[in-house]
Amino acid sequence: MDPRALTRLAAPAAAALLALTTACTGSTVQGRPGASGLRDPYFPKAGNGGYEVEHYALDLDYDPAGGRLRGKAVITARAEQGLSSFNLDLSGLRVDSVRVRGAGGDGGAGAYAGARYNRSGNELTVRPAEDLKKGEVFRTEVVYSGRPKPLTDPDGSTEGWITTKDGAVGVGEPVGSMSWFPGNHHPSDKAAYDITLTVPDGYEAVSNGELRSRTPAGGGRTAFAWHSPEPMASYLATAVVGKYKVTTGRTPGGVPLYSAVEPAAAEQGERALARLPEMVDWAAGRFGPYPFGSAGAIVLPSGTLEYALETQTRPVFPGAPGSEELLVHELAHQWFGDSVSPKSWKDMWLNEGFATYAEWLWTEEHGGPTAQEEFRAFLDGDTAVDEQADSDWDAFPPADPPGPQDISGNPVYYRGAMVLHRVRQEVGDAAFFDLLRGWADDHRHGNAATADFTAYAQERTGRDLKKVWDVWLYGEDRPGA
Ligand SMILES: [Zn+2]
Numbered sequence: 001m002d003p004r005a006l007t008r009l010a011a012p013a014a015a016a017l018l019a020l021t022t023a024c025t026g027s028t029v030q031g032r033p034g035a036s037g038l039r040d041p042y043f044p045k046a047g048n049g050g051y052e053v054e055h056y057a058l059d060l061d062y063d064p065a066g067g068r069l070r071g072k073a074v075i076t077a078r079a080e081q082g083l084s085s086f087n088l089d090l091s092g093l094r095v096d097s098v099r100v101r102g103a104g105g106d107g108g109a110g111a112y113a114g115a116r117y118n119r120s121g122n123e124l125t126v127r128p129a130e131d132l133k134k135g136e137v138f139r140t141e142v143v144y145s146g147r148p149k150p151l152t153d154p155d156g157s158t159e160g161w162i163t164t165k166d167g168a169v170g171v172g173e174p175v176g177s178m179s180w181f182p183g184n185h186h187p188s189d190k191a192a193y194d195i196t197l198t199v200p201d202g203y204e205a206v207s208n209g210e211l212r213s214r215t216p217a218g219g220g221r222t223a224f225a226w227h228s229p230e231p232m233a234s235y236l237a238t239a240v241v242g243k244y245k246v247t248t249g250r251t252p253g254g255v256p257l258y259s260a261v262e263p264a265a266a267e268q269g270e271r272a273l274a275r276l277p278e279m280v281d282w283a284a285g286r287f288g289p290y291p292f293g294s295a296g297a298i299v300l301p302s303g304t305l306e307y308a309l310e311t312q313t314r315p316v317f318p319g320a321p322g323s324e325e326l327l328v329h330e331l332a333h334q335w336f337g338d339s340v341s342p343k344s345w346k347d348m349w350l351n352e353g354f355a356t357y358a359e360w361l362w363t364e365e366h367g368g369p370t371a372q373e374e375f376r377a378f379l380d381g382d383t384a385v386d387e388q389a390d391s392d393w394d395a396f397p398p399a400d401p402p403g404p405q406d407i408s409g410n411p412v413y414y415r416g417a418m419v420l421h422r423v424r425q426e427v428g429d430a431a432f433f434d435l436l437r438g439w440a441d442d443h444r445h446g447n448a449a450t451a452d453f454t455a456y457a458q459e460r461t462g463r464d465l466k467k468v469w470d471v472w473l474y475g476e477d478r479p480g481a
Contacts, residue, residue, distance in 0.1 A: 001173055001352070001408055002308045002329055031084035031131030036123050038186045042154075042345045042404035045122065046175050047186025048087040051077040054137070055191055056234075058181050061198040061221075062205075062241050064167045067147045069093070073181050075140045083132040088124045088182040089175070091160070093146040095119065095182075100128035101139040112141065122178055148180045154404040157306055164262075164301045167203065167242025169316060171309050172235040174345055174407070183234050187341045188447050190231035197239055198223045204244040206260045208237060208312045210294050228312065230292050231445045233341045238311035240298050251277040251295070253284060258314065259296040268320040269299040275324060279331055279362075286361060287332070288437045291339035291444060297327070310355070312338045324366070325359040332358030335440045343449040348407045349398040349473075350453060353416020354436075360417060375421040378414055379480075388414060394478035399450045418479075419472045426468060427461045435460050 034050025057074040098117045104110030113129040132138050148161035159176030162169050170180040178185045197205035198217050209228030217223040244260035261269035276297060284290045292313045302319030308326060309316050310333030321327045336354035360371040369385050377385035378393055393414035401407050424432040438460050454469050471479045
């Protein structure tokens with residue numbers, strides 16, 4: 001995400017409590033209910049316990065004129081415990097049916113059976129006809145419909161399903177994806193995705209990964225089948241419907257590109273995206289091979305969002321990106337955030353500090369301020385170098401935001417980048433760039449926490465960096481030079 005246009009309000013989310021009752025079945029397996037949250041320090045009800053998702057197949061039929069969505073989600077998951085019931089996160093919408101297909105008794109696939117379900121707040125509790133065994137791979141099919149809605153974050157920003165003048169966009173950081181599909185909505189449970197969007201003829205439908213097919217669906221509608229084989233955190237899923245100008249190509253290094261720009265921004269947007277192929281290859285040179293099968297960008301009608309978001313393979317921008325740095329920021333997230341994802345929302349600086357530092361590296365190598373000049377500017381509050389230099393970057397330690405309203409706060413971005421610059425100062429350029437590449441490679445397509453990074457940095461560089469962590473990452477006081 002890029003915070004430069006965010007306004008913040010304090011509005012802590014109320015966590016709804018859900019009482020679960022143990023299902024009583026005739027099965028010999030004795031399951032118990034899966035937890036209704038993963039105890040994230042800031043979003044305790046996000047995600048669910050007892051299973052891990054392997055794959056989401058989302059079939060979404062959207063009517064832009066009426067704002068109505070008809071969806072079918074088939075979620076393939078592995079039970080991590082015996083389950084009598086389990087939860088999915090879903091906000092709003094009407095659930096029409098839920099069926100579960102277990103492994104069956106003889107090791108083959110069983111048949112779908114209708115499941116009991118109930119809803120409380122954003123929790124959809126599913127009770128399969130038979131308890132699920134630990135280790136069992138099962139499929140849950142949820143058929144749902146309605147008008148999906150935007151959600152307001154604790155920091156006052158808007159996410160979820162947002163309508164535009166002729167379509168809509170689904171974005172999910174941190175918990176908005178539950179407003180357009182049921183799932184295990186926490187970054188620690190990443191999965192592969194197939195998202196098929198069916199829209200009226202003449203509309204484009206863009207999502208993550210690669211477009212597998214674009215086929216007539218009957219009734220004046222077209223189905224766009226998007227395939228994301230690499231693991232994706234659900235907050236990085238997107239679905240964009242509307243009138244768009246699509247361009248495809250390849251970077252000089254060979255990464256396929258697919259971008260969509262809304263027509264009113266076509267000229268400005270294409271100018272802004274002109275350097276994207278070069279940027280992808282530059283970032284691969286700095287951070288290691290591009291982690292996904294394709295890249296690109298989506299330029300939404302201006303004013304759709306208050307921020308840009310690093311949706312996987314294809315970031316969304318609210319209007320043509322206003323600077324090269326903004327484009328580099330969302331691109332760098334493909335390594336830091338999308339491929340290496342946070343274990344919890346407390347680890348947000350691992351996304352934002354790195355993406356901000358990538359901006360400093362880009363300007364350093366392309367005729368702008370060096371990272372050292374950026375670092376110095378923030379210490380001195382010198383807005384001639386960076387207009388954010390006198391922001392409240394020192395308000396809290398980046399590894400310990402005070403609450404959920406602070407996970408996109410300035411310290412997470414700017415002091416997070418300063419942490420990396422302090423490491424660079426300590427270990428020198430060769431060891432520092434080796435560390436960035438090593439980190440992206442070692443945790444490729446996985447999850448990591450702050451403690452994983454600090455341990456890895458010390459091991460990779462062979463240096464004791466405790467003072468950097470104590471002062472810059474965890475210290476309450478404003479650090480000096
Ligand atoms: Zn960001």
